[in-house]
Amino acid sequence: MNPALLGLAANPALPSHLIDRLIAIADEDVDTALAQRTDLTRTQIRTLADRSDETAVQLAYDGLLRPQDVDPAERPLAALALLDTGAGPAAWARHFAADPLVRHREGLAGCPGLPQDVVRRLVDDPDVRVVAELALRAPAGLAAALARHPHAEVRLSVAANEATPPRLLAALLTGEGLPPIEACRVCDQEEVPFVHARDCPRTDCALLSGDACDGSHQSAVHGVRWQALHNPATPAAAVARFADDPSALLREPVAAREGLPQPVYARLAGDPVPMVRAALAQNPSIGEDLIRRLAEDGGHDVRRSLAHHPHLPLDLLARLAAGTRLGSPLLPRIAAADATELAALAGSAEPAVRMLVAMRRDLPDALRDALADDRDAKVLKAIAPHPGLTEARLLAMLDVHGIHVAVRTATNPDATAPVLERLARQPGPGRKVFREIARHPNAPLPALLACLTDPRARPVAAARPELPGPLVVDLLTDEDERVMEAAAANPSLPVETMGALLS
Template sequence: MTPALLGLAANPALPPALVDRLIAAADEELAQELALRPDLSRTQVRRLAARSQAAAVGLAREGSLQPADTDPAVQPLAALALLDEGAGLPRWARHFASHPRAEHREKLAACPDLPPDVARTLADDPDPAVVAELGSWAPAHLAAELARHPHAQVRRAVAGNRSTPPDLLAALLTGEGLPPARSCRVCDQEDVPFVHTADCPRRDCALLPGDECDGSHRSAVHEIQWQALHNPATPAAAVARFADCPSALLRRLVAARGGLPQRVYSRLAGDQMPMVRAELARNPSTGEALIRQLAEDRGHDVQRSLAHHPHLPLDVLARLARSTRLGPVLLPRVAAATPAETAGLAAAADPTLRMLVALRRDLPDAVRDALACDPDAKVLKAIAPHPGLTEVQLLAMIGRHGPRVAGQVATNPGATAAVLEALTRPPAAVRKALREIARHPNSPVPALLACLDDPRARPVAAARPELPAGVVVGLLADEDPEVAAAAAANPALPADAMRALLP
């Protein structure tokens, strides 16, 4: 299917008669694009769903396909999508619960609000993948039952379920109080002991690198523990016991958990792996004493992570700004600064601190205007998108720093046509600015025409309905398929040009 036809399928100005012709000619790709249209009639929806299962699923997800227009025996995936959206019929759930295809039963198990008898049937399914899908969201009473399932895949799913009772989450994490799992995905298909290597030559192998089993289902147990540690419903006392476990991946999850005793965090602050300490550094539960200790930690990403701590003392932030490349990211502590702290950061001698506060988009007018006159280009880049800046202020930024601030000025929601047109002229014109100008709602036609000269801005500009119709028609033959598709999707495309594209 040509890019122009795919673009035409998305054109909001496409007449209904031409939509009908596209449906009649649609392959899978075109049908899926047409399914995204919000203006399809019920007749068009039925015809499109009949041409493509994938389109039927999309129409079901969007609420366009009705249960009365769906036969689960003919369109099983669409019927399952309707069940997943809460719009299917209860009898469909019973139909799929005993379906011979396990993938259909697995999709059903992921659907919400299943009738109790259907959930019961799925809980007893012989395929562990089906039961695992059910276990990932099952209500507490069913999750409690599935936590004792003999297959490790099911227990892994239950360990990630926030409805699983806390005592059973603790048991899944520690292995205490539950009978051992009897099987896993490794010993289901391999003689144990077995270790799956990353260079496995079998193309049909479904095992992951590192999967192993010696009868104790080692990699599966690790996955169960990972899920339980990631689950906020797992009791803190059970999580704390894993601060010294051999796996750095699991210790990292402990370091991310809130509400643990400070003594546990103190042990983790001395962990040999920088990724564990970096996770601890951003944890809101880490206290000030450890914050100051971690501020001296030169391990990979520790100080950068600490900068994202929401309760970071401002004096520590000032030190990190001098020693760490923080980048133009609005930090939680800066976003939560009081008016007095905000004014102090905006007047700081260090331009990095001024840049960090300039990233806020709710600054008082006086602070915003002061930062708009800052002599440092990185401060101006940070403040340039701030709402409320005037045309005079934005033009002054362009005059002082040109290409260095052009891309950010172009993102300002209040940038006027004069500002945007100025950004298309040397020396301010830079590719990043042109891409932003191409999508800015205030861009005048001359600026949009200038954007057509840039390869990356061209597809964005080609979709703008402000372009002259003749220009849009000319772009249909562009050698870049993205440009041709964007032009075909442009509502300014004349109707006769639309008809000429149809097969």
């Protein structure tokens, strides 16, 4: 891969006649970059599509390739991509339904809006992978029929399909009213009983860790249930029946499911596996009594999950913020807080609570400015990117806490050129700020020049069109290939230099 050519392929200022020259010498990587351009001519698009399946598929999904540009016999993957976007003719669907390659029929089965005769043929396909792919997005009537398919892989897809009728999703959980499964991916390949070793040495093995079959297709049945329990169309009553299942992997989606009876949630709050209780802690359907019970839970991630509960009482939020590592997310309860609640939280004696409020980006001006005057560094780091902060306030924050708030200040959309220049001169080891300055739209030339001195920010700064043309030309010979590529993609690169790179 030539980094300069790869950069040129992405350069928005590259003239059309030079695009032609670049196409003539491009390798696969450059073709991929060229295919992402929005200014290609029809001839250029067809030329790129003729070069490789990967590029043709990309052009098809981007809406640049037309059916008349593709021969399905020569570029089957591109033709399938057009069918997948709804742009391919029905004749292509019939062609691929009879294709001897399974991967082509499987790709066809995932396409929407197929003619009914093609669907009927795919339902009867001899390869279960094709039928399973069809079942994944099948409409309700077809999904209902495929729920009775003898192979577990097809039922697995039906269980994941939200169009499957609820009564059949309930049946897939228990098997009641359905014929028994006759085959699974394990007994298709191995003599039963068989348990797939977790440290299987075979490089060509397609089985998953834990796959097992003793004739009852146990891992496949478990997989079907797992998919159905995660499907929001599965009736709540059917889901609730699995609250006491021996498998924690099946109890976890039950704990996360909304709309179950409170006694079910109460049982799950005592589950021996923390992962199940953590899933329960975020469930919007649990009542306040369970929320408060889970606030005392010392299990891994339970309290952290509870902090994300949308109806968390504010007094618990303060306790969780003080005693739990929450990171710095915008919590749902903070996002939903009204002005009065925000003001109360912003006045908390606990800095972690004030920090959580500062994560909002739509605070009232007075509250935003009050938090910008906070003396705690983590509060200032959270408020520093907030739009609307004045140049004076941003500079004052840097005066007090310097390197501790520098990176977040550089991400503020309203940071002015003087603020960014000040950041570029900031003493100390915090070089990460240069990457943020280099990508900030308000960065002035002196700040960008400073960014070029940092190895990690240099590739970002090299792409900025504010750099003078001669400097961009010099960067084409940089020892870092990322810098060379960025410089070649810089629209300030003189056209004559672009041409010279193609000579």
